Amino acid sequence: MYDVLIVGGGPAGISAAVYLQRFKRNIIVIAKDHGALGSTTHIENYYGFENPITGKELVEAGFAQARRLGVNIHENEEVLSINGSGPFNIKTNGGEYLTKTVLLTTGMNRPNLRVKGFTTLQGKGISFCGICDGFLYRNKKIGILGAGDFMAEELEVLRNFSNNLTVFTNGESLSVSTHEYPVVTEPLVELLGVDSLTGVKTQAKTYDLDALFIAAGTPSASDFAVRMGAFVNQKNEIEVDPNFSTNIAGLYAAGDCIGGLLQISKAVSDGAQAALAINKYLKTITS
Numbered sequence: 001m002y003d004v005l006i007v008g009g010g011p012a013g014i015s016a017a018v019y020l021q022r023f024k025r026n027i028i029v030i031a032k033d034h035g036a037l038g039s040t041t042h043i044e045n046y047y048g049f050e051n052p053i054t055g056k057e058l059v060e061a062g063f064a065q066a067r068r069l070g071v072n073i074h075e076n077e078e079v080l081s082i083n084g085s086g087p088f089n090i091k092t093n094g095g096e097y098l099t100k101t102v103l104l105t106t107g108m109n110r111p112n113l114r115v116k117g118f119t120t121l122q123g124k125g126i127s128f129c130g131i132c133d134g135f136l137y138r139n140k141k142i143g144i145l146g147a148g149d150f151m152a153e154e155l156e157v158l159r160n161f162s163n164n165l166t167v168f169t170n171g172e173s174l175s176v177s178t179h180e181y182p183v184v185t186e187p188l189v190e191l192l193g194v195d196s197l198t199g200v201k202t203q204a205k206t207y208d209l210d211a212l213f214i215a216a217g218t219p220s221a222s223d224f225a226v227r228m229g230a231f232v233n234q235k236n237e238i239e240v241d242p243n244f245s246t247n248i249a250g251l252y253a254a255g256d257c258i259g260g261l262l263q264i265s266k267a268v269s270d271g272a273q274a275a276l277a278i279n280k281y282l283k284t285i286t287s
C-alpha cells in the first residue's frame with residue numbers, strides 16, 4: 001500500500017512528490033501526459049531560467065529531478081476512478097493501486113460541453129456522476145456521452161440502474177466496448193428540454209432521454225471529487241482548506257484544479273504545502 005498516490009505529473013504533482021520522497025514516504029505519481037505545459041512553447045516568467053523554455057522541457061526536467069530522488073512515476077497512464085475513504089482504491093488504464101492518501105493535481109478542469117442547452121439543463125437531467133445520480137433514473141432512458149475508458153467506467157456503473165442505455169460519442173471514434181448497447185457517433189447539436197432534459201438532437205435524428213451522463217475525455221480532479229462527495233464550487237474548482245485537504249479525510253488537491261492564480265509558480269508552491277500537510281496527516285493515522 002502506498003502512503004500517497006499523486007494524480008498528475010505537472011508542477012503541483014511533481015513538486016509534492018519531491019517533498020514527499022525526501023520525507024521517505026512510499027509514493028507514486030500517475031501522469032497521463034504533459035498537462036497544460038504540453039502545449040506551452042514559451043515560458044519566461046518562471047524563476048531560474050535565463051532564456052525562455054518550453055513546457056515540455058520543464059516537465060521533463062521535473063520528471064528527471066524527481067526520478068533522481070527515487071520517485072516512481074508512471075507516465076502515459078490515466079486514472080479512471082478513485083473509490084473508498086482511506087485506504088483509497090485507484091483504478092487506471094494500467095492497473096489498480098491501494099493508497100492511504102490521494103493528492104489530486106490534474107490541472108484545470110475540463111471545459112464544459114459546447115452544445116446548445118447544456119448550461120441551462122445542468123443538474124436537470126444532465127449529470128457528471130453515475131454513482132451519485134444513477135439511482136434517480138432507474139429503468140429510465142439514459143444517455144452516456146463519451147468514447148473512451150472514462151465512458152466505459154461510467155457505463156459499468158449505469159448498467160446497474162437501467163438497461164435502456166445509449167452511448168453518444170459526439171463525433172469521437174469509439175475506443176472501448178459498449179457491450180450490447182446502441183452507439184450514436186454523430187455530433188450532438190442540441191440538448192432538449194425546458195425544466196428538465198427530454199432528449200438530445202443530432203443533425204439527423206432526435207433521441208428521447210430522461211438523463212444524459214457526461215463522461216467524455218479524461219476524468220479531471222473535479223470528476224473524482226464529485227464522485228467521492230468532495231466539495232466543488234460553481235467554477236468546478238475543488239474546495240480545500242489551508243492544508244489543501246478536501247472535506248474527505250486523506251483526499252488532497254493542489255495546483256490549477258483548486259483555482260486561484262493559474263501559474264507554474266503557484267502550482268509548485270501548492271504542491272510543496274500539500275506535501276507538508278499530507279506528511280503531517282500520515283503521522284496521525286500511523287501513530
Ligand SMILES: Cc1cc2nc3c(=O)[nH]c(=O)nc-3n(C[C@H](O)[C@H](O)[C@H](O)COP(=O)(O)OP(=O)(O)OC[C@H]3O[C@@H](n4cnc5c(N)ncnc54)[C@H](O)[C@@H]3O)c2cc1C
Nearest residue numbers: 008009010011012032033035036079107255256262263264
Ligand atoms: C498555453 C498555456 C501557456 C501557459 N503559459 C504559462 C507561462 O508562461 N507561465 C506560467 O507560469 N504558467 C503558464 N501556464 C499555466 C501553467 O501551465 C499551469 O498553471 C500549470 O501547469 C499548472 O500545474 P498543475 O500541476 O496544477 O497542472 P498541469 O500542469 O496541467 O498538470 C496536470 C497533470 O495531471 C495529469 N492528469 C490529468 N488528468 C489525469 C488523469 N485522469 N489521470 C492521470 N493523470 C492525469 C496530466 O497528464 C498532467 O500530468 C500556461 C498554460 C497554458 C495552457
